[in-house]
Amino acid sequence: MIDSEKNKVSKIEKIVDFNENNAIEVKNLKKHFKGKRGMEDVKAVDGLSFHVEKGEVFSLLGTNGAGKTTTINILTGVLLPTEGIASVGGYNVEKEMKKIKEMISVCPQEPALYKFLTGLGNIKFFGNMYMMPKDKIVERGEELLKLLGLYDARNRFTRGYSGGMKRQLSLIISLINEPDILFLDEPTVGLDPRNRRKVWDFLKSQKDQKHTIILTTHYIEEAEALCDRVAIMDYGEIIAIGSPQELIAEHQVKNLEEVFMKITGRSILEGI
């Protein structure tokens, strides 16, 4: 058997090994970007292994450049891994992205909205991408708009929205298709404390909706408040993983920030 065939078979065998209670499984995942002008390759993600159970709220916590967004980008089909394997909903991210896209939704770091469409117009656009029944899009969209206090602004063009409103609308859009697995890439960056709290309360309410949520953040309190388990990332690697309580107890410190400091000798907020 030639090497490429061997690799194919071994990958398929590994996929079969995946636990069906897990929404996400990642094994030795690597993403290296070619260095420009003779520079060394950038190891954005370097050998990640973790799993996320169904219904769990899981956080990738780390400084800027730790590899959180790259990991999310691989799991959502934006990037291909350099090495390793990952499954989302039991499907291989390299080969079965079509099936994965039917069950996931992503709230990206940038609000990524059509500024010349209204708030409800943006919701309808993305609802149509998921082929949802039209009345269901409006019904669910309005329900979510009410929950986040954007209902009165639903017919305004989003170019007139404040930064906070755009972020909240982006979050609503990511929930419109009632995804099994929801990826939130730094959903509260740039929000004032009041709006951040509002988004947290909203996300807590979504915990009961059986979504599996993968959240990247560099806000310690966000990870502590929302997540069942946390993976602390640094330079493309996971340096600690567990529930916030477990990690705090294991390192005998007061909070996750101190866990990070104890392991890396730096503050997680450095450079932000």
Place this chain on the structure above:
Amino acid sequence: MIQPRRILTLVMMEMTRQIMDPLVLVFTMFLAPALILIFGLVMSNNYGWDETETYSIFEIMLPGLLAYSGLLTIYDVAAGVAGERESGIQKRINTTPLTTAEYFLSQMISYTIKPIIQLVIGLGIAVAVGYRPLIFFGSAYSLGSKFAGILLVIVFMVIFTFCSVGLGLITANFAKTAGAAGGLAFIFIVPQQIFGSFIPPGFMGMEGLGWALPSWYATRGFGLIFAGTPFTDTEIWLRLGILLAISFAIYIIGILLYERKKRR
């Protein structure tokens, strides 16, 4: 499977974008008709390009001016797609079940509507300033021929616009911002504009360059139809066929580049 609803949603969104951005609308919708009006008023009675004094400069330029409206689509598509990438929307829609085929089809449909509107406006203006294409005004042509002529002009425009949409999508692959894409688009626009649209390449001794430029096939095709060339003439169909083949090749390149950019 291709979902028409997703394509329609994207087309509606693109049309809204084009209407809501006045600069894009004016630049890409009214530039060619405005040029037709200006050249029509100035050059209708100037026969300096034709020794036999049969065709005025305006009559020689008109097919190219009409093709020019399809040419500007390159800018429109390149700036639009790069702008979506810049704002993160491309990345977001790529995480939805939307397929590349649906995306490309939506782009082809939404950007073809405007050049057809420009074609109608442009021809209307040309007629208003005195242009009388034989196929539509010649008494020797039946109503069926006139209708077939209109249809063929539209087919040429549609296929030529498909080429331009493809070139726009290719351009967008090499630009990080909408501004840069708009600038880069002129790499494809300018040569086609100079050597294959309203300035006939023959006047510069560059007739041979035409084979490489989609606009030249469209321009010559319009010219042949307006001049009342019989539909049995192989040159019309040869030019249409070559335009179709170029369009096909451009889309293959465009799709490959888009797929590569979509998931690195």
